[in-house]
Amino acid sequence: MHRWFEETDACRPGIISSRIRLARNLQEFRFPVKLDEKESGEMVHRLEFGLKDLGESEGKTFEFAMLGDLEELDKVALKERRVLNSAAVTKKYPAGLLLSEEEDTGIVLNCDDHIRIQLLGTGLCLEELWTRADRIDNYVNERFPYAFDDRYGYLTSFPTNVGTGLRASVVVHLPMLSQGRRFSSLIGDMSRFGAAIRGAFGEGEENFGSLYEISNQKTLGQTEREIIDTVTKAAIQLTNQEMQVRKLLLQRQKIEREDEVYKSYGVLKYARRLTFRDAMIFLSQLLAARTDSLIQTKEDVSIYRLMLGIQPANLQKISDRPLNKEELDVARAEFIRRELPEIN
Ligand SMILES: Nc1ncnc2c1ncn2[C@@H]1O[C@H](COP(=O)(O)OP(=O)(O)OP(=O)(O)O)[C@@H](O)[C@H]1O
Numbered sequence: 001m002h003r004w005f006e007e008t009d010a011c012r013p014g015i016i017s018s019r020i021r022l023a024r025n026l027q028e029f030r031f032p033v034k035l036d037e038k039e040s041g042e043m044v045h046r047l048e049f050g051l052k053d054l055g056e057s058e059g060k061t062f063e064f065a066m067l068g069d070l071e072e073l074d075k076v077a078l079k080e081r082r083v084l085n086s087a088a089v090t091k092k093y094p095a096g097l098l099l100s101e102e103e104d105t106g107i108v109l110n111c112d113d114h115i116r117i118q119l120l121g122t123g124l125c126l127e128e129l130w131t132r133a134d135r136i137d138n139y140v141n142e143r144f145p146y147a148f149d150d151r152y153g154y155l156t157s158f159p160t161n162v163g164t165g166l167r168a169s170v171v172v173h174l175p176m177l178s179q180g181r182r183f184s185s186l187i188g189d190m191s192r193f194g195a196a197i198r199g200a201f202g203e204g205e206e207n208f209g210s211l212y213e214i215s216n217q218k219t220l221g222q223t224e225r226e227i228i229d230t231v232t233k234a235a236i237q238l239t240n241q242e243m244q245v246r247k248l249l250l251q252r253q254k255i256e257r258e259d260e261v262y263k264s265y266g267v268l269k270y271a272r273r274l275t276f277r278d279a280m281i282f283l284s285q286l287l288a289a290r291t292d293s294l295i296q297t298k299e300d301v302s303i304y305r306l307m308l309g310i311q312p313a314n315l316q317k318i319s320d321r322p323l324n325k326e327e328l329d330v331a332r333a334e335f336i337r338r339e340l341p342e343i344n
Pocket of ligand 1 (some may be wrong): 079084085
C-alpha cells in the first residue's frame with residue numbers, strides 16, 4: 001500500500017501537496033486543557049468505539065492507537081511525516097490517533113481539540129480533500145454532537161480556529177521567487193488577500209528546500225468554499241510567478257542551470273555523507289530542474305517523499321537503531337543513493 005506522499009503529481013508545476021484540517025469539539029466535554037486524566041481517557045475511548053466503522057464507511061483501512069502507547073521515535077517520525085503536530089507528540093493525558101494506512105486521513109483525539117480531522121494529498125486537491133473531510137465530519141457528528149454556536153460557528157480551543165474550524169493549505173515550491181527582493185512584499189500581498197505563508201521545513205534562512213505552506217488566515221466570517229478558493233488562488237498565483245521567473249532565467253542561463261542540477265544530482269547519487277541542509281538544497285534543485293524539463297529520471301520518483309524520508313526520526317526508523325549526527329548524515333546519503341533513480 002502506497003502512502004500518499006509516495007505518489008507523484010506533475011499536473012500543476014510547483015504545487016506539491018494539499019491539506020485540509022477541521023477542528024471540532026464535543027458538546028458534552030470541556031475543552032482538552034480542562035479535562036483531567038480520567039475524563040480524557042473516557043472521552044477518547046468513547047470516540048474510539050463510536051468511530052470504529054469509519055473505515056467501512058470510507059472504504060479505507062484505519063488503525064487506532066493511543067498516543068501514550070506509541071514509542072517516542074514513532075511519534076516524532078509521524079510528526080516528520082505531517083501526521084501529528086508538536087502538541088500531539090508531547091501530550092501527557094490520554095489521546096488517540098485514528099490513521100488510514102495511506103496516512104492521508106487522520107483523526108487526532110484529545111490534543112489541541114477533542115477532534116482534529118486531517119486530510120492530505122499530492123498536488124492541488126483541496127476541493128477533493130474538502131469533500132472527503134466534510135463527509136467524515138458528518139459521520140462523526142451523527143454520532144457525537146459538536147460544540148456549536150449559532151452566531152460563531154464551531155467552538156474551538158484556540159480562538160483562531162473558531163467559525164469553520166477549517167485550515168486549508170497548499171505546499172508550493174518557490175526556489176527562485178523566494179530568493180528575490182520582492183518576496184517579502186509578495187508575502188504582504190498574500191496577507192491582504194487573506195492567505196498566510198510560512199516555510200514548510202523551517203523559518204527564514206532555515207527553510208531549506210524552498211517549500212512554503214500557504215494557508216487561510218481567518219476561519220471566521222468566511223464559508224468553507226471561500227477559504228478553499230482564497231488558498232487555491234494564492235497558490236496558483238505564486239507558482240505562476242515562480243514559473244515566469246524561472247522561464248526568463250532559463251532563456252538566459254540554461255547551461256548554468258543544467259550544470260548546477262547535474263552536479264547536484266551527482267552529489268545526491270554518490271555522496272557518502274549528507275547533512276539535512278545540503279540534501280534539501282540539492283533535492284530542491286532537482287525538483288525545479290525536473291519541472292523545467294532540464295533533467296529526467298528513468299523512473300518516476302516523489303522528491304517530496306525523499307524530503308520527508310531524510311529527516312532524523314524517519315532515518316532512524318529505517319536503521320532500526322539510534323543514530324548520532326555523523327551516523328545520520330551517512331544514513332541520509334545511503335537512503336538517497338538507494339531511492340534516487342538513474343537519469344536518462
Ligand atoms: N499542504 C500541506 N501538505 C503537506 N503538509 C502540510 C501541508 N500544510 C501543512 N502541512 C504540515 O502539516 C503539519 C501540521 O501543520 P501545523 O503545524 O500547521 O498544524 P497545527 O499546529 O495543528 O496547526 P493547524 O492545524 O492549525 O495548521 C505540519 O507539519 C505542516 O508542515
